Amino acid sequence: MIEFESVTKVYRMGNVEVYALRGVTLSIKQGEMISIIGASGSGKSTLLHVIGCLDRLTSGSYFFEGAEVSRLNDNQLAEMRNKKFGFVFQDYNLLSRATALANVELPLIYGGSRNKRQPAMEALERVGLGPRAKHKPTELSGGEQQRVAIARALVNNPALILADEPTGNLDSAATAEIISIFRQLNQDGITVVIVTHEADIAAQTQRIIHLRDGEIISQ
Amino acid sequence: MKFVESLAIAIRSLFANKLRSSLTMLGIIIGVGAVITLMSVGRGAQASITSTFEQMGTNLLSVIPSSGEVGGIAGMSYAFMTPTLTLDDAKALERIPSVVAIDPVNENYVEVTAGGESKVAIIHGASPAYQQVYNHSLALGQFISDRNVASRDMVVVLGNEVAEDLFGADDPVGQKVKMKGKRFTVIGVLEPKGGAIMGVSLDNVVVTPITTFQTKLFTQRTARGEDAVQSISVKVASAEVIDEVREEIETILRRRHRLSVDEKNDFAVISMEQMLGMLQQVTGIFTIVLGAIASISLLVGSIGIMNIMLVSVTERTREIGIRKAVGAKRRDILLQFLIEAAILSLVGGGIGIVGGWVISFLISHVNLGGITIHSVVSADIVILAISVSVFIGLASGIYPAMRAARLNPIDALRYG
Numbered sequence: 001m002i003e004f005e006s007v008t009k010v011y012r013m014g015n016v017e018v019y020a021l022r023g024v025t026l027s028i029k030q031g032e033m034i035s036i037i038g039a040s041g042s043g044k045s046t047l048l049h050v051i052g053c054l055d056r057l058t059s060g061s062y063f064f065e066g067a068e069v070s071r072l073n074d075n076q077l078a079e080m081r082n083k084k085f086g087f088v089f090q091d092y093n094l095l096s097r098a099t100a101l102a103n104v105e106l107p108l109i110y111g112g113s114r115n116k117r118q119p120a121m122e123a124l125e126r127v128g129l130g131p132r133a134k135h136k137p138t139e140l141s142g143g144e145q146q147r148v149a150i151a152r153a154l155v156n157n158p159a160l161i162l163a164d165e166p167t168g169n170l171d172s173a174a175t176a177e178i179i180s181i182f183r184q185l186n187q188d189g190i191t192v193v194i195v196t197h198e199a200d201i202a203a204q205t206q207r208i209i210h211l212r213d214g215e216i217i218s219q
Numbered sequence: 220m221k222f223v224e225s226l227a228i229a230i231r232s233l234f235a236n237k238l239r240s241s242l243t244m245l246g247i248i249i250g251v252g253a254v255i256t257l258m259s260v261g262r263g264a265q266a267s268i269t270s271t272f273e274q275m276g277t278n279l280l281s282v283i284p285s286s287g288e289v290g291g292i293a294g295m296s297y298a299f300m301t302p303t304l305t306l307d308d309a310k311a312l313e314r315i316p317s318v319v320a321i322d323p324v325n326e327n328y329v330e331v332t333a334g335g336e337s338k339v340a341i342i343h344g345a346s347p348a349y350q351q352v353y354n355h356s357l358a359l360g361q362f363i364s365d366r367n368v369a370s371r372d373m374v375v376v377l378g379n380e381v382a383e384d385l386f387g388a389d390d391p392v393g394q395k396v397k398m399k400g401k402r403f404t405v406i407g408v409l410e411p412k413g414g415a416i417m418g419v420s421l422d423n424v425v426v427t428p429i430t431t432f433q434t435k436l437f438t439q440r441t442a443r444g445e446d447a448v449q450s451i452s453v454k455v456a457s458a459e460v461i462d463e464v465r466e467e468i469e470t471i472l473r474r475r476h477r478l479s480v481d482e483k484n485d486f487a488v489i490s491m492e493q494m495l496g497m498l499q500q501v502t503g504i505f506t507i508v509l510g511a512i513a514s515i516s517l518l519v520g521s522i523g524i525m526n527i528m529l530v531s532v533t534e535r536t537r538e539i540g541i542r543k544a545v546g547a548k549r550r551d552i553l554l555q556f557l558i559e560a561a562i563l564s565l566v567g568g569g570i571g572i573v574g575g576w577v578i579s580f581l582i583s584h585v586n587l588g589g590i591t592i593h594s595v596v597s598a599d600i601v602i603l604a605i606s607v608s609v610f611i612g613l614a615s616g617i618y619p620a621m622r623a624a625r626l627n628p629i630d631a632l633r634y635g
Contacts, residue, residue: 055627055628055629074548074549075549078543078546078547079548081543081544081545081546081628082546083546087544089632093537093541093632095538097232097235097236098231106541107546109228110542110545110546110548156546
């Protein structure tokens with residue numbers, strides 16, 4: 001599904017060039033559950049962002065389902081983010097003034113769906129938050145907020161869910177809950193990629209990609 | 220994404236931030252309100268001057284001294300004039316066939332006292348024709364007679380406001396008033412006329428025989444040493460013959476003043492219409508100045524909108540990042556911010572219009588020391604104010620909106 005061919009990502013910090021990814025070659029097959037681990041600054045988040053079209057690569061090539069992603073324009077990338085990927089972030093990134101339901105409806109609005117309420121409710125029920133649909137993020141616990149974010153990620157039936165340290169702010173009970181949701185989604189056929197630095201989370205995935213200084217040292 | 224959904228997102232987002240939305244609107248509200256109020260007051264002043272002149276009639280000519288050098292309003296001011304007209308000039312004009320009445324008038328300010336009361340009024344030195352020329356009716360007593368004029372009697376007819384202020388409910392006829400240390404007998408009181416020219420009430424007048432004015436109150440002489448007349452009002456039979464009469468007046472006066480062919484007139488004949496035109500020019504400038512002041516406040520308001528829009532984009536960078544991460548396109552973000560700006564300026568403009576309307580209504584009903592201005596809110600001012608406010612809203616929304624739309628999703632998410 002995903003083919004990376006010596007992908008690099010370079011940031012400019014003033015006059016200094018910082019290499020976040022140095023020639024990453026990687027392939028991800030449909031239905032896999034993968035974790036990306038590595039020290040902070042190893043480029044694991046950057047890799048996830050490039051996969052998810054939140055960021056553009058500097059050189060190399062990226063094929064998604066056989067299509068060259070680096071050739072796409074901004075609008076096509078937005079469409080990819082909307083239809084193909086679902087993101088889950090460490091700090092949830094929910095709209096704080098909107099209800100859980102409205103947050104989950106957001107991708108449907110930008111996707112142009114006619115029917116929004118029903119799929120959004122279904123997504124919330126899938127993560128066990130049906131009864132809390134009308135609550136705002138500030139009225140929910142961290143684990144519940146992350147479940148809202150997962151519901152938002154899966155509402156458009158994405159091919160891939162990308163999670164960036166999804167349990168970084170959660171206690172162990174909530175962590176277990178979130179990971180079991182990811183496992184369930186993976187069993188339902190969705191490819192899941194989780195960035196983490198917790199070994200026991202990585203241990204629950206089928207494949208571990210280990211990054212150091214922007215390079216894959218094992219996979 | 221459909222427009223309706225962008226609209227819904229924008230409205231939801233405005234309601235979610237009530238304080239910020241209302242502060243942004245406040246600038247536009249004040250600006251538009253000020254434009255409406257000040258323009259209406261200006262228009263009202265213009266309208267009241269026009270109606271006052273229309274009351275006086277269009278078949279009136281005024282002959283005044285003029286050097287022929289200074290034009291316009293300045294040329295009409297007594298301060299710039301060397302007196303050239305006399306009572307004999309006025310008498311000579313009576314020969315013109317279409318002339319109905321001739322009234323030589325001298326004017327000044329004077330303090331009138333009676334008992335303990337005193338009042339500053341306009342004093343007119345006039346002839347019996349004054350009543351007919353200015354359409355004044357008498358409330359009490361009688362008007363100045365030809366005999367009063369001939370024998371320079373120390374008599375006055377009081378305007379309604381003067382009579383009320385000095386004598387209250389008492390009958391002033393037969394009582395004495397004092398002006399410039401001299402005693403005059405009140406022989407009549409005018410009916411109230413209402414209205415004002417440039418804020419001066421038409422009822423705040425005292426009328427005395429012109430000969431008395433010339434010899435006992437304010438002496439002014441022409442170059443040849445005769446008693447001067449400041450202006451001669453000529454009432455003609457109808458508005459159609461005005462030009463004809465004007466020519467005859469010029470012929471007669473040029474002959475009487477012994478002006479040779481290459482000399483300019485030492486007087487000017489002005490119709491009420493001309494006078495109105497000049498005054499309207501003045502009030503027009505007045506309205507423009509008021510409008511300019513109001514526009515400045517509108518400009519300040521729009522800078523406020525721009526500022527708040529920019530701050531709000533910065534503050535909402537993360538929100539923009541979230542929206543982009545779940546698939547919002549540039550156009551969607553741009554549209555959301557533009558619609559927010561448009562709604563703010565439309566609603567703000569609407570409230571400003573209503574507010575300005577209410578204030579100008581209140582101004583119309585407040586008496587400012589004898590002056591009332593009936594402000595006129597007209598459709599063109601309202602349309603102007605609405606379009607300006609929407610334009611400002613959109614113009615000041617576009618730049619922040621474009622900045623917001625161009626943000627890279629991951630940069631926007633990392634912010635804050």
